[in-house]
Amino acid sequence: MPVVVWKDEYSVGIKVIDDQHKELFNRVNKLFDDVSQGNTKTILTTMDFLSSYVVYHFDAEEQLMAKANYPELENHRKEHEWFKHEVSDLRDSISKDGVGVTTTLKLNKLLVDWLINHVTKTDIKFAPFVKQVVS
Numbered sequence: 569m570p571v572v573v574w575k576d577e578y579s580v581g582i583k584v585i586d587d588q589h590k591e592l593f594n595r596v597n598k599l600f601d602d603v604s605q606g607n608t609k610t611i612l613t614t615m616d617f618l619s620s621y622v623v624y625h626f627d628a629e630e631q632l633m634a635k636a637n638y639p640e641l642e643n644h645r646k647e648h649e650w651f652k653h654e655v656s657d658l659r660d661s662i663s664k665d666g667v668g669v670t671t672t673l674k675l676n677k678l679l680v681d682w683l684i685n686h687v688t689k690t691d692i693k694f695a696p697f698v699k700q701v702v703s
């Protein structure tokens with residue numbers, strides 16, 4: 569069962585970003601599959617794949633925002649930095665202690681709640697600006 573399911577209402581109206589968000593959702597779902605299997609080594613490997621995709625995706629968004637002279641770029645970048653930091657902290661804690669109930673809840677809060685909130689409330693704001701620089 570996927571934990572995050574893509575909905576059309578999550579679309580920011582820019583194909584390249586929507587496609588990356590969908591891929592991000594796929595990777596989050598893979599991670600929760602792994603968590604339900606309970607193999608720490610596999611979880612860490614998937615978390616590393618997810619983290620590197622997050623870096624790639626955030627960089628892509630930030631480049632487009634910069635190109636569009638988006639006035640909220642710095643605040644947006646700070647949200648990205650915060651998220652990357654949290655993912656890295658969680659990875660460290662999983663690597664030390666494995667995945668317990670508390671960590672699973674934290675993963676849920678970060679990778680489901682935060683991510684959907686970020687996509688639908690923060691990313692959507694750059695859409696009118698970025699649309700002007702993507703063809």
Ligand SMILES: [Fe+2]
Nearest residue numbers: 629686690691
């Ligand atoms: Fe973003």
